[in-house]
Amino acid sequence: MTMIHSTHTHLASVLALLTGLSVALALAMGLVTAPPVAAERTKLEAAHAARRLLSRTGVADLATVMHSPNDPTLHGMPYSGPEYFASCLNTPFSADPLVFISPWSILTQNVLHRNGAATLSVRMLDPMPYYLSSSAAASSSDLDSFKDNGVDDVDQNPGNPAYTPMPYARMALVGHMRTIHMQTPEYDQGMRCFLSVHPDAQLWANMTTPQNHAFTLMQLHVDKVHWVGGFGDRHWIGWIDRSDFVNAAK
Numbered sequence: 164m165t166m167i168h169s170t171h172t173h174l175a176s177v178l179a180l181l182t183g184l185s186v187a188l189a190l191a192m193g194l195v196t197a198p199p200v201a202a203e204r205t206k207l208e209a210a211h212a213a214r215r216l217l218s219r220t221g222v223a224d225l226a227t228v229m230h231s232p233n234d235p236t237l238h239g240m241p242y243s244g245p246e247y248f249a250s251c252l253n254t255p256f257s258a259d260p261l262v263f264i265s266p267w268s269i270l271t272q273n274v275l276h277r278n279g280a281a282t283l284s285v286r287m288l289d290p291m292p293y294y295l296s297s298s299a300a301a302s303s304s305d306l307d308s309f310k311d312n313g314v315d316d317v318d319q320n321p322g323n324p325a326y327t328p329m330p331y332a333r334m335a336l337v338g339h340m341r342t343i344h345m346q347t348p349e350y351d352q353g354m355r356c357f358l359s360v361h362p363d364a365q366l367w368a369n370m371t372t373p374q375n376h377a378f379t380l381m382q383l384h385v386d387k388v389h390w391v392g393g394f395g396d397r398h399w400i401g402w403i404d405r406s407d408f409v410n411a412a413k
Contacts, residue, residue, distance in 0.1 A: 209390045209399040210411035213334050216285060217250045217260065221360050225262065226282040226335075227273035244270055247364060248283060248383075251356035255349075258409045259384050261357050262340070263364055266379045274381070279339035283383055286333035330393045338386040342379055353380050385409075 203209045225246045231237035250260040260283065264271050274281050343350050357380070358365055370377050388408050392398025 203392050203399045205399060206401065206403060206407060207411070209392060209401070210388075210403050210407040212332060212392060213388055213390050213403060213408060214258065214411045216287065216332055216334065217336075218252060218257070220285055220288055221247060221249060222288065223248050223286075224284040225264075225270050226284060227270050228277045228280060229269075230273050230276035242269060242273060243284070244268075246270070247357075247361045248285075249357040249360040251359065254352065254356055256353060256356050256382065259338075259382050260336070261343075261353050262381045262383065263354075263357050263361075263368070263378050264381060265367075265376055267376055271379060271381075274340045279341055279384075281338065281340045281383060283336040283338075284333065285336065287331045330397075332390075332392050332398070334391065335389040336383060336385045337389065338384045340381045340383050342381055345377075345380075350380060353382070 203212045222245060224243045225248075226241060226243035229237045229240045229242045231240075246262050246264060248260045248262050250257055262283075270281075343353050354368065358368065367378050385408060386405055388403040388405075389401070390403055391400050
């Protein structure tokens with residue numbers, strides 16, 4: 164029995180060594196991509212990372228509280244759905260993003276009847292680390308280097324065992340939404356911002372009368388941000404105050 168146990172232990176050690184060598188070889192050959200080591204470690208670094216993530220994505224889940232007077236079983240329940248959003252640097256819509264949404268949407272009706280309360284849940288659309296370093300800003304060359312290292316290829320092959328979205332950043336922007344009214348300079352500026360991020364939205368931007376469901380431009384005033392940079396042993400996780408979020412380097 165002692166000999167059998169010793170043999171099994173030896174085989175397990177050999178297999179572990181071979182597995183480690185295989186992973187190392189795969190990383191060296193670019194067949195798989197390891198999660199980034201550099202990460203945000205403080206609230207301020209997380210605020211910088213949150214602003215970068217906001218400016219480099221454009222689709223998120225908008226969460227609301229149900230307004231359902233005709234069905235009390237739904238009233239007060241959470242309700243969310245995917246929506247385009249836009250954040251444009253050096254504009255009033257940089258930290259407080261825009262949403263262009265149908266007035267008949269359940270999301271819109273919930274917002275209007277719940278004092279504007281809403282949460283925008285934003286995550287990376289692919290596993291590319293926008294927080295590449297703990298410095299205040301990541302350069303485009305850094306982002307390109309991660310693309311060159313095969314991150315995009317891993318993303319396009321979800322069956323690859325190296326792919327998982329869970330180690331990557333996401334955040335919840337908690338706040339209140341307001342309507343930006345048409346035929347105002349703010350509306351025109353907001354639509355320029357939104358269409359620069361989502362040019363395909365021009366299709367429904369042309370719907371300008373109630374009869375054809377004229378869409379509504381709304382802005383989320385961010386009160387607080389809950390940031391999850393990734394796994395807690397590598398990244399900062401917690402609440403970011405509005406002042407830190409707004410003043411963070413973009």
